[in-house]
Amino acid sequence: METARPPCIILNVPQLAQNIGAVARVMANFGLADLRLVNPRDGWPQERAWAAASGAEWPLNAARVYESVEDAIADLHLVYATTARPRELQLPVITPREAAANLSREVAGGRAVGLLFGGERAGLETSDIALCQAVVTLPIDPRFRSLNLAQAVAINAYEWRMTVETGAPPAFRDGPPPAEASALLGLYEHLERELDEAGFFHPPEKKPSMVQNLRSALGRARFSDQEVRTFRGVVTALSRGRGRALEKLARQRDVENKG
Amino acid sequence: METARPPCIILNVPQLAQNIGAVARVMANFGLADLRLVNPRDGWPQERAWAAASGAEWPLNAARVYESVEDAIADLHLVYATTARPRELQLPVITPREAAANLSREVAGGRAVGLLFGGERAGLETSDIALCQAVVTLPIDPRFRSLNLAQAVAINAYEWRMTVETGAPPAFRDGPPPAEASALLGLYEHLERELDEAGFFHPPEKKPSMVQNLRSALGRARFSDQEVRTFRGVVTALSRGRGRALEKLARQRDVENKG
Helix, strand or coil: CCCCCCCEEEEECCCCHHHHHHHHHHHHHCCCCCEEEECCCCCCCCHHHHHHCCCCCHHHHCCEEECCHHHHHCCCCEEEEECCCCCCCCCCEECHHHHHHHHHHHHHCCCCEEEEECECCCECCHHHHCCCCEEECCCCCCCCCCCCHHHHHHHHHHHHHHHHHHCCCCCCCCCCCECCHHHHHHHHHHHHHHHHHCCCCCCHHHHHHHHHHHHHHHHCCCCEHHHHHHHHHHHHHHHHCCHHHHHHHHHHHHHHHHC | CCCCCCCEEEEECCCCHHHHHHHHHHHHHCCCCCEEEECCCCCCCCHHHHHHCCCCCHHHHCCEEECCHHHHCCCCCEEEEECCCCCCCCCCEECHHHHHHHHHHHHHCCCCEEEEECECCCECCHHHHCCCCEEECCCCCCCCCCCCHHHHHHHHHHHHHHHHHHHCCCCCCCCCCECCHHHHHHHHHHHHHHHHHCCCCCCHHHHHHHHHHHHHHHHCCCCEHHHHHHHHHHHHHHHHHHHHHHHHHHHHHHHHHHC
Protein backbone atom coordinates (compact mmCIF):
# COMPACT_ATOMS: atom_id res chain seq x y z
CA MET A 1 0.00 0.00 0.00
CA GLU A 2 1.13 3.49 -0.81
CA THR A 3 2.08 5.68 2.13
CA ALA A 4 0.15 8.91 2.49
CA ARG A 5 2.20 11.73 1.02
CA PRO A 6 1.74 15.29 2.29
CA PRO A 7 0.96 17.87 -0.42
CA CYS A 8 3.81 19.05 -2.60
CA ILE A 9 4.54 22.74 -3.01
CA ILE A 10 4.98 23.98 -6.58
CA LEU A 11 6.57 27.40 -7.10
CA ASN A 12 6.04 28.81 -10.58
CA VAL A 13 8.94 31.04 -11.70
CA PRO A 14 10.16 31.95 -8.23
CA GLN A 15 12.50 34.94 -8.40
CA LEU A 16 14.47 35.17 -5.16
CA ALA A 17 16.58 32.29 -3.89
CA GLN A 18 16.08 33.51 -0.34
CA ASN A 19 12.32 33.14 -0.75
CA ILE A 20 12.79 29.59 -2.00
CA GLY A 21 14.87 28.94 1.11
CA ALA A 22 12.24 30.54 3.34
CA VAL A 23 9.61 28.33 1.69
CA ALA A 24 11.71 25.23 2.41
CA ARG A 25 12.06 26.30 6.03
CA VAL A 26 8.36 26.74 6.60
CA MET A 27 7.62 23.50 4.73
CA ALA A 28 9.86 21.73 7.24
CA ASN A 29 8.11 23.51 10.10
CA PHE A 30 4.80 22.01 9.06
CA GLY A 31 5.89 18.59 7.86
CA LEU A 32 6.05 19.11 4.09
CA ALA A 33 9.02 17.94 2.01
CA ASP A 34 8.20 17.77 -1.73
CA LEU A 35 9.28 21.06 -3.34
CA ARG A 36 8.92 21.59 -7.10
CA LEU A 37 10.30 24.57 -8.97
CA VAL A 38 9.06 25.65 -12.39
CA ASN A 39 11.70 27.72 -14.19
CA PRO A 40 13.31 29.44 -11.20
CA ARG A 41 14.41 32.82 -12.56
CA ASP A 42 18.05 32.56 -11.54
CA GLY A 43 18.50 28.85 -12.23
CA TRP A 44 18.96 26.02 -9.75
CA PRO A 45 20.60 25.19 -7.39
CA GLN A 46 21.30 28.57 -5.77
CA GLU A 47 23.40 28.82 -2.66
CA ARG A 48 21.33 31.62 -1.14
CA ALA A 49 18.34 29.31 -0.87
CA TRP A 50 20.27 27.00 1.44
CA ALA A 51 21.49 29.99 3.47
CA ALA A 52 17.90 31.18 3.94
CA ALA A 53 16.53 27.79 4.95
CA SER A 54 18.09 27.89 8.44
CA GLY A 55 18.91 24.21 8.29
CA ALA A 56 15.78 22.94 6.52
CA GLU A 57 17.91 21.52 3.74
CA TRP A 58 16.04 18.39 2.77
CA PRO A 59 13.27 20.06 0.78
CA LEU A 60 15.96 21.96 -1.13
CA ASN A 61 18.20 18.93 -1.66
CA ALA A 62 15.25 16.96 -3.04
CA ALA A 63 13.72 19.85 -5.02
CA ARG A 64 12.94 19.07 -8.65
CA VAL A 65 12.99 21.58 -11.47
CA TYR A 66 10.44 21.57 -14.31
CA GLU A 67 10.01 23.52 -17.51
CA SER A 68 6.25 23.92 -17.24
CA VAL A 69 3.47 23.76 -14.69
CA GLU A 70 2.02 20.91 -16.76
CA ASP A 71 5.16 18.86 -16.19
CA ALA A 72 5.36 19.76 -12.52
CA ILE A 73 1.82 18.61 -11.73
CA ALA A 74 1.64 15.66 -14.15
CA ASP A 75 1.48 13.00 -11.42
CA LEU A 76 -0.92 14.89 -9.13
CA HIS A 77 -4.60 14.08 -8.76
CA LEU A 78 -5.61 17.40 -7.24
CA VAL A 79 -3.92 20.79 -7.51
CA TYR A 80 -5.05 24.07 -6.03
CA ALA A 81 -3.80 27.43 -7.26
CA THR A 82 -3.01 29.88 -4.50
CA THR A 83 -3.64 33.40 -5.69
CA ALA A 84 -5.15 36.55 -4.26
CA ARG A 85 -6.33 37.92 -7.55
CA PRO A 86 -9.81 37.44 -8.84
CA ARG A 87 -9.70 35.74 -12.22
CA GLU A 88 -12.08 35.34 -15.06
CA LEU A 89 -12.03 31.57 -14.70
CA GLN A 90 -15.03 29.77 -13.31
CA LEU A 91 -13.29 27.83 -10.57
CA PRO A 92 -14.39 27.40 -6.97
CA VAL A 93 -12.68 29.91 -4.65
CA ILE A 94 -11.91 28.41 -1.25
CA THR A 95 -10.07 29.36 1.92
CA PRO A 96 -6.77 27.74 2.99
CA ARG A 97 -8.80 25.95 5.66
CA GLU A 98 -11.20 24.40 3.17
CA ALA A 99 -8.27 23.59 0.90
CA ALA A 100 -6.45 21.79 3.70
CA ALA A 101 -9.54 19.75 4.56
CA ASN A 102 -9.95 18.69 0.93
CA LEU A 103 -6.24 17.91 0.49
CA SER A 104 -6.28 15.92 3.68
CA ARG A 105 -9.15 13.79 2.44
CA GLU A 106 -7.40 13.12 -0.86
CA VAL A 107 -4.13 12.23 0.84
CA ALA A 108 -5.96 9.88 3.19
CA GLY A 109 -7.23 8.17 0.05
CA GLY A 110 -3.66 7.66 -1.15
CA ARG A 111 -3.70 10.34 -3.85
CA ALA A 112 -0.93 12.79 -4.70
CA VAL A 113 -1.89 16.46 -4.30
CA GLY A 114 -0.23 19.84 -4.54
CA LEU A 115 -0.47 23.57 -4.01
CA LEU A 116 0.66 25.87 -6.82
CA PHE A 117 2.09 29.31 -6.04
CA GLY A 118 3.02 32.07 -8.46
CA GLY A 119 6.30 33.95 -8.50
CA GLU A 120 6.88 37.10 -6.46
CA ARG A 121 6.13 39.56 -9.19
CA ALA A 122 3.87 38.02 -11.77
CA GLY A 123 1.81 35.56 -9.75
CA LEU A 124 0.10 32.87 -11.80
CA GLU A 125 -0.97 32.97 -15.42
CA THR A 126 -4.60 32.24 -16.07
CA SER A 127 -3.52 29.28 -18.22
CA ASP A 128 -1.77 27.77 -15.18
CA ILE A 129 -4.73 28.36 -12.90
CA ALA A 130 -6.94 26.66 -15.50
CA LEU A 131 -5.03 23.43 -14.81
CA CYS A 132 -6.13 23.49 -11.16
CA GLN A 133 -9.33 22.34 -9.50
CA ALA A 134 -9.87 25.42 -7.34
CA VAL A 135 -8.38 28.74 -6.33
CA VAL A 136 -7.22 29.19 -2.74
CA THR A 137 -7.53 32.80 -1.60
CA LEU A 138 -6.23 34.09 1.71
CA PRO A 139 -8.34 36.47 3.78
CA ILE A 140 -6.05 39.39 2.98
CA ASP A 141 -6.96 42.93 4.00
CA PRO A 142 -7.81 44.56 0.66
CA ARG A 143 -5.87 47.65 1.73
CA PHE A 144 -2.56 45.78 1.59
CA ARG A 145 -2.48 42.74 -0.61
CA SER A 146 1.26 42.31 -1.11
CA LEU A 147 1.84 39.00 0.67
CA ASN A 148 5.31 37.47 0.81
CA LEU A 149 5.58 34.14 -1.04
CA ALA A 150 6.90 32.22 1.97
CA GLN A 151 4.08 33.66 4.11
CA ALA A 152 1.50 32.39 1.65
CA VAL A 153 3.10 28.95 1.78
CA ALA A 154 3.33 29.17 5.58
CA ILE A 155 -0.38 29.73 6.08
CA ASN A 156 -1.37 26.92 3.74
CA ALA A 157 1.22 24.59 5.27
CA TYR A 158 -0.03 25.51 8.73
CA GLU A 159 -3.61 24.70 7.77
CA TRP A 160 -2.43 21.38 6.36
CA ARG A 161 -0.61 20.64 9.59
CA MET A 162 -3.72 21.45 11.60
CA THR A 163 -5.57 18.69 9.74
CA VAL A 164 -2.75 16.26 10.52
CA GLU A 165 -2.86 17.11 14.19
CA THR A 166 -6.62 16.93 14.50
CA GLY A 167 -7.04 13.87 12.30
CA ALA A 168 -8.20 13.74 8.70
CA PRO A 169 -11.86 14.47 8.07
CA PRO A 170 -13.82 11.53 6.72
CA ALA A 171 -13.85 10.84 3.03
CA PHE A 172 -16.83 12.27 1.20
CA ARG A 173 -16.36 11.06 -2.34
CA ASP A 174 -16.56 7.37 -3.06
CA GLY A 175 -15.95 5.85 -6.43
CA PRO A 176 -12.79 5.83 -8.47
CA PRO A 177 -10.16 8.50 -7.77
CA PRO A 178 -9.68 11.50 -10.05
CA ALA A 179 -7.22 10.99 -12.89
CA GLU A 180 -3.72 12.42 -12.79
CA ALA A 181 -3.17 15.84 -14.31
CA SER A 182 -1.22 14.31 -17.20
CA ALA A 183 -4.20 12.17 -18.23
CA LEU A 184 -6.49 15.22 -18.08
CA LEU A 185 -4.05 17.21 -20.15
CA GLY A 186 -4.08 14.42 -22.73
CA LEU A 187 -7.85 14.73 -22.97
CA TYR A 188 -7.75 18.53 -23.15
CA GLU A 189 -5.14 18.51 -25.90
CA HIS A 190 -7.02 15.87 -27.85
CA LEU A 191 -10.22 17.92 -27.66
CA GLU A 192 -8.44 21.15 -28.56
CA ARG A 193 -6.70 19.55 -31.54
CA GLU A 194 -9.98 18.37 -32.97
CA LEU A 195 -11.67 21.68 -32.25
CA ASP A 196 -8.81 23.46 -33.99
CA GLU A 197 -9.30 21.30 -37.05
CA ALA A 198 -13.01 21.98 -36.96
CA GLY A 199 -12.41 25.74 -36.92
CA PHE A 200 -13.91 26.18 -33.45
CA PHE A 201 -11.37 28.69 -32.15
CA HIS A 202 -12.53 31.82 -33.84
CA PRO A 203 -11.24 34.48 -33.90
CA PRO A 204 -7.78 32.93 -33.40
CA GLU A 205 -6.66 35.53 -30.88
CA LYS A 206 -9.38 34.34 -28.54
CA LYS A 207 -8.12 30.76 -28.59
CA PRO A 208 -6.10 30.98 -25.34
CA SER A 209 -9.02 32.23 -23.27
CA MET A 210 -11.40 29.79 -24.95
CA VAL A 211 -9.00 26.94 -24.11
CA GLN A 212 -8.79 28.11 -20.50
CA ASN A 213 -12.54 28.24 -20.16
CA LEU A 214 -12.96 24.73 -21.57
CA ARG A 215 -10.23 23.35 -19.31
CA SER A 216 -11.43 24.94 -16.12
CA ALA A 217 -15.04 23.93 -16.80
CA LEU A 218 -14.11 20.31 -17.49
CA GLY A 219 -11.54 20.30 -14.66
CA ARG A 220 -14.27 20.94 -12.12
CA ALA A 221 -15.77 17.55 -12.96
CA ARG A 222 -12.63 15.77 -11.73
CA PHE A 223 -12.86 12.89 -14.22
CA SER A 224 -11.55 9.47 -13.21
CA ASP A 225 -9.18 7.56 -15.51
CA GLN A 226 -12.12 5.63 -16.93
CA GLU A 227 -14.01 8.85 -17.58
CA VAL A 228 -11.00 10.37 -19.29
CA ARG A 229 -10.93 7.36 -21.62
CA THR A 230 -14.67 7.66 -22.19
CA PHE A 231 -14.47 11.32 -23.12
CA ARG A 232 -11.52 10.72 -25.41
CA GLY A 233 -13.79 8.20 -27.09
CA VAL A 234 -16.51 10.86 -27.26
CA VAL A 235 -14.16 13.32 -28.95
CA THR A 236 -13.01 10.69 -31.42
CA ALA A 237 -16.53 9.54 -32.18
CA LEU A 238 -17.84 13.08 -32.67
CA SER A 239 -14.99 14.15 -34.88
CA ARG A 240 -14.32 10.97 -36.84
CA GLY A 241 -17.30 8.76 -36.34
CA ARG A 242 -16.94 5.09 -35.60
CA GLY A 243 -15.87 2.87 -38.45
CA ARG A 244 -19.14 1.11 -39.03
CA ALA A 245 -21.43 4.09 -38.67
CA LEU A 246 -19.22 5.94 -41.07
CA GLU A 247 -19.32 3.04 -43.52
CA LYS A 248 -23.08 3.03 -43.30
CA LEU A 249 -23.33 6.73 -43.96
CA ALA A 250 -20.89 6.43 -46.83
CA ARG A 251 -22.99 3.63 -48.33
CA GLN A 252 -26.10 5.79 -48.06
CA ARG A 253 -24.24 8.50 -49.87
CA ASP A 254 -23.21 6.03 -52.56
CA VAL A 255 -26.86 5.08 -53.07
CA GLU A 256 -27.83 8.73 -53.27
CA ASN A 257 -25.05 9.42 -55.75
CA LYS A 258 -26.13 6.56 -57.95
CA GLY A 259 -29.82 7.33 -57.62
CA MET B 1 -17.82 54.24 22.82
CA GLU B 2 -14.40 52.94 22.06
CA THR B 3 -13.90 51.45 18.61
CA ALA B 4 -12.86 47.81 18.52
CA ARG B 5 -9.09 47.67 18.19
CA PRO B 6 -7.42 44.64 16.58
CA PRO B 7 -4.75 42.94 18.73
CA CYS B 8 -1.38 44.60 19.01
CA ILE B 9 1.83 42.70 18.26
CA ILE B 10 4.60 42.94 20.85
CA LEU B 11 8.10 41.86 19.84
CA ASN B 12 10.43 41.26 22.77
CA VAL B 13 14.09 42.04 21.94
CA PRO B 14 13.79 41.54 18.18
CA GLN B 15 17.21 41.18 16.60
CA LEU B 16 16.94 41.71 12.85
CA ALA B 17 15.42 44.88 11.41
CA GLN B 18 14.37 42.95 8.34
CA ASN B 19 12.29 40.64 10.52
CA ILE B 20 10.60 43.65 12.10
CA GLY B 21 9.82 44.89 8.60
CA ALA B 22 8.50 41.47 7.58
CA VAL B 23 6.29 41.48 10.69
CA ALA B 24 4.90 44.91 9.74
CA ARG B 25 4.17 43.64 6.24
CA VAL B 26 2.22 40.62 7.42
CA MET B 27 0.40 42.71 10.04
CA ALA B 28 -0.80 44.94 7.21
CA ASN B 29 -1.81 41.87 5.18
CA PHE B 30 -4.17 40.79 7.93
CA GLY B 31 -5.44 44.13 9.16
CA LEU B 32 -3.23 44.71 12.21
CA ALA B 33 -1.50 48.05 12.86
CA ASP B 34 -0.32 48.38 16.48
CA LEU B 35 3.34 47.25 16.68
CA ARG B 36 5.26 47.45 19.95
CA LEU B 37 9.00 46.80 20.29
CA VAL B 38 10.68 45.92 23.56
CA ASN B 39 14.40 46.76 23.46
CA PRO B 40 15.11 46.10 19.79
CA ARG B 41 18.72 44.87 19.72
CA ASP B 42 19.98 47.40 17.18
CA GLY B 43 17.93 50.37 18.35
CA TRP B 44 15.04 52.09 16.62
CA PRO B 45 14.23 53.28 13.99
CA GLN B 46 16.22 51.13 11.56
CA GLU B 47 16.08 51.76 7.85
CA ARG B 48 16.21 48.09 6.92
CA ALA B 49 12.86 47.50 8.60
CA TRP B 50 11.19 49.91 6.18
CA ALA B 51 13.00 48.31 3.25
CA ALA B 52 11.71 44.88 4.26
CA ALA B 53 8.11 46.03 4.76
CA SER B 54 7.39 46.29 1.02
CA GLY B 55 5.31 49.39 1.53
CA ALA B 56 3.57 48.44 4.79
CA GLU B 57 4.99 51.49 6.48
CA TRP B 58 2.23 52.52 8.84
CA PRO B 59 2.85 49.87 11.51
CA LEU B 60 6.53 50.89 11.48
CA ASN B 61 5.82 54.62 11.53
CA ALA B 62 3.51 54.18 14.50
CA ALA B 63 5.65 51.57 16.30
CA ARG B 64 6.36 52.33 19.95
CA VAL B 65 9.48 51.27 21.81
CA TYR B 66 9.44 50.08 25.44
CA GLU B 67 12.07 49.13 27.95
CA SER B 68 10.23 46.16 29.37
CA VAL B 69 7.43 43.77 28.53
CA GLU B 70 5.57 45.13 31.58
CA ASP B 71 5.56 48.60 30.06
CA ALA B 72 4.62 47.34 26.61
CA ILE B 73 1.52 45.50 27.82
CA ALA B 74 0.46 47.90 30.58
CA ASP B 75 -2.76 48.99 28.84
CA LEU B 76 -3.80 45.54 27.63
CA HIS B 77 -6.57 43.44 29.18
CA LEU B 78 -5.44 40.14 27.71
CA VAL B 79 -2.02 39.07 26.45
CA TYR B 80 -1.01 35.71 25.02
CA ALA B 81 2.61 34.58 24.80
CA THR B 82 3.48 32.88 21.53
CA THR B 83 6.17 30.30 22.06
CA ALA B 84 6.89 26.82 20.83
CA ARG B 85 8.69 25.73 23.95
CA PRO B 86 7.02 23.96 26.82
CA ARG B 87 7.48 25.90 30.00
CA GLU B 88 7.28 25.11 33.66
CA LEU B 89 4.50 27.65 34.16
CA GLN B 90 0.96 26.53 34.90
CA LEU B 91 -0.67 28.34 32.00
CA PRO B 92 -3.21 27.09 29.50
CA VAL B 93 -1.62 26.08 26.19
CA ILE B 94 -3.83 26.92 23.22
CA THR B 95 -3.65 26.87 19.44
CA PRO B 96 -3.52 30.05 17.33
CA ARG B 97 -7.11 29.28 16.35
CA GLU B 98 -8.33 29.18 19.94
CA ALA B 99 -6.29 32.27 20.71
CA ALA B 100 -7.88 34.18 17.82
CA ALA B 101 -11.36 33.18 18.95
CA ASN B 102 -10.65 34.41 22.48
CA LEU B 103 -9.02 37.63 21.30
CA SER B 104 -11.94 38.27 19.01
CA ARG B 105 -14.38 37.97 21.89
CA GLU B 106 -12.38 40.38 24.03
CA VAL B 107 -12.07 42.90 21.22
CA ALA B 108 -15.80 42.69 20.58
CA GLY B 109 -16.22 43.60 24.24
CA GLY B 110 -14.11 46.72 23.72
CA ARG B 111 -10.99 45.45 25.47
CA ALA B 112 -7.40 45.94 24.30
CA VAL B 113 -5.50 42.73 23.66
CA GLY B 114 -2.10 41.66 22.37
CA LEU B 115 0.17 38.84 21.28
CA LEU B 116 3.70 38.67 22.66
CA PHE B 117 6.55 37.17 20.61
CA GLY B 118 10.11 36.47 21.67
CA GLY B 119 13.22 37.51 19.80
CA GLU B 120 14.81 35.34 17.12
CA ARG B 121 17.41 33.73 19.28
CA ALA B 122 16.29 33.74 22.89
CA GLY B 123 12.52 33.52 22.60
CA LEU B 124 10.66 34.57 25.73
CA GLU B 125 11.85 34.52 29.33
CA THR B 126 9.69 32.63 31.77
CA SER B 127 9.19 35.88 33.67
CA ASP B 128 7.69 37.47 30.56
CA ILE B 129 5.44 34.50 29.87
CA ALA B 130 4.25 34.69 33.45
CA LEU B 131 2.70 38.07 32.63
CA CYS B 132 0.43 36.46 30.05
CA GLN B 133 -2.90 34.66 30.36
CA ALA B 134 -2.03 31.71 28.13
CA VAL B 135 0.65 30.26 25.87
CA VAL B 136 -0.09 29.99 22.15
CA THR B 137 1.75 27.08 20.54
CA LEU B 138 1.85 26.43 16.83
CA PRO B 139 1.44 22.88 15.48
CA ILE B 140 5.10 22.68 14.50
CA ASP B 141 6.63 19.43 13.29
CA PRO B 142 8.87 18.41 16.20
CA ARG B 143 11.60 17.47 13.72
CA PHE B 144 12.12 21.10 12.72
CA ARG B 145 11.06 23.69 15.24
CA SER B 146 12.99 26.73 13.99
CA LEU B 147 10.15 29.00 12.93
CA ASN B 148 10.87 32.45 11.52
CA LEU B 149 9.51 35.30 13.69
CA ALA B 150 7.46 36.88 10.90
CA GLN B 151 5.97 33.47 10.06
CA ALA B 152 4.84 33.03 13.66
CA VAL B 153 3.21 36.46 13.53
CA ALA B 154 1.72 35.66 10.12
CA ILE B 155 -0.11 32.57 11.29
CA ASN B 156 -1.54 34.28 14.36
CA ALA B 157 -2.51 37.35 12.34
CA TYR B 158 -4.12 35.10 9.75
CA GLU B 159 -6.18 33.34 12.42
CA TRP B 160 -7.25 36.72 13.79
CA ARG B 161 -8.28 37.81 10.31
CA MET B 162 -10.30 34.62 9.86
CA THR B 163 -12.40 35.57 12.88
CA VAL B 164 -12.98 39.01 11.37
CA GLU B 165 -13.96 37.62 7.98
CA THR B 166 -16.21 34.88 9.32
CA GLY B 167 -18.80 37.48 10.22
CA ALA B 168 -18.86 38.94 6.73
CA PRO B 169 -17.23 36.44 4.39
CA PRO B 170 -14.78 37.98 1.95
CA ALA B 171 -15.80 38.78 -1.57
CA PHE B 172 -15.36 35.16 -2.57
CA ARG B 173 -16.51 35.40 -6.12
CA ASP B 174 -19.37 33.06 -6.81
CA GLY B 175 -19.37 33.44 -10.54
CA PRO B 176 -22.44 32.74 -12.62
CA PRO B 177 -24.85 30.22 -11.13
CA PRO B 178 -25.11 26.68 -12.50
CA ALA B 179 -27.50 26.29 -15.40
CA GLU B 180 -30.98 24.90 -14.93
CA ALA B 181 -31.48 21.19 -15.38
CA SER B 182 -33.41 21.78 -18.61
CA ALA B 183 -30.43 23.53 -20.19
CA LEU B 184 -28.13 20.71 -19.10
CA LEU B 185 -30.55 18.16 -20.51
CA GLY B 186 -30.50 20.03 -23.79
CA LEU B 187 -26.74 19.70 -23.89
CA TYR B 188 -26.82 16.02 -22.91
CA GLU B 189 -29.41 15.18 -25.57
CA HIS B 190 -27.53 17.11 -28.23
CA LEU B 191 -24.34 15.23 -27.36
CA GLU B 192 -26.08 11.85 -27.25
CA ARG B 193 -27.83 12.43 -30.58
CA GLU B 194 -24.52 13.15 -32.26
CA LEU B 195 -22.84 10.21 -30.55
CA ASP B 196 -25.66 7.96 -31.69
CA GLU B 197 -25.12 9.03 -35.27
CA ALA B 198 -21.41 8.46 -34.90
CA GLY B 199 -22.00 4.89 -33.74
CA PHE B 200 -20.60 5.57 -30.27
CA PHE B 201 -23.16 3.57 -28.30
CA HIS B 202 -22.03 0.06 -28.92
CA PRO B 203 -23.35 -2.49 -28.15
CA PRO B 204 -26.81 -0.86 -28.20
CA GLU B 205 -28.01 -2.55 -25.02
CA LYS B 206 -25.31 -0.70 -23.11
CA LYS B 207 -26.50 2.68 -24.26
CA PRO B 208 -28.57 3.50 -21.14
CA SER B 209 -25.66 2.96 -18.77
CA MET B 210 -23.24 4.76 -21.08
CA VAL B 211 -25.60 7.75 -21.19
CA GLN B 212 -25.85 7.77 -17.41
CA ASN B 213 -22.10 7.74 -17.02
CA LEU B 214 -21.64 10.63 -19.44
CA ARG B 215 -24.35 12.66 -17.76
CA SER B 216 -23.15 12.14 -14.21
CA ALA B 217 -19.54 12.89 -15.12
CA LEU B 218 -20.46 16.14 -16.88
CA GLY B 219 -22.99 17.01 -14.21
CA ARG B 220 -20.29 17.20 -11.57
CA ALA B 221 -18.80 20.21 -13.38
CA ARG B 222 -21.97 22.24 -12.73
CA PHE B 223 -21.80 24.19 -16.00
CA SER B 224 -23.17 27.72 -16.12
CA ASP B 225 -25.54 28.78 -18.91
CA GLN B 226 -22.63 30.25 -20.84
CA GLU B 227 -20.67 27.02 -20.45
CA VAL B 228 -23.65 24.98 -21.65
CA ARG B 229 -23.71 27.13 -24.79
CA THR B 230 -19.94 26.71 -25.18
CA PHE B 231 -20.14 22.93 -24.95
CA ARG B 232 -23.03 22.78 -27.36
CA GLY B 233 -20.76 24.69 -29.70
CA VAL B 234 -18.05 22.09 -29.06
CA VAL B 235 -20.39 19.24 -29.94
CA THR B 236 -21.51 21.01 -33.10
CA ALA B 237 -17.96 21.85 -34.16
CA LEU B 238 -16.72 18.31 -33.61
CA SER B 239 -19.68 16.75 -35.41
CA ARG B 240 -19.21 18.98 -38.41
CA GLY B 241 -15.67 17.68 -38.42
CA ARG B 242 -17.20 14.25 -38.84
CA GLY B 243 -18.96 15.54 -41.93
CA ARG B 244 -15.57 16.26 -43.38
CA ALA B 245 -14.28 12.80 -42.51
CA LEU B 246 -17.32 11.43 -44.27
CA GLU B 247 -16.67 13.57 -47.33
CA LYS B 248 -13.16 12.23 -47.45
CA LEU B 249 -14.31 8.65 -47.17
CA ALA B 250 -16.94 9.20 -49.85
CA ARG B 251 -14.33 10.71 -52.14
CA GLN B 252 -12.06 7.70 -51.62
CA ARG B 253 -14.96 5.43 -52.39
CA ASP B 254 -15.81 7.39 -55.52
CA VAL B 255 -12.25 6.97 -56.66
CA GLU B 256 -12.42 3.24 -55.90
CA ASN B 257 -15.76 2.92 -57.70
CA LYS B 258 -14.40 4.67 -60.72
CA GLY B 259 -11.10 2.78 -60.59
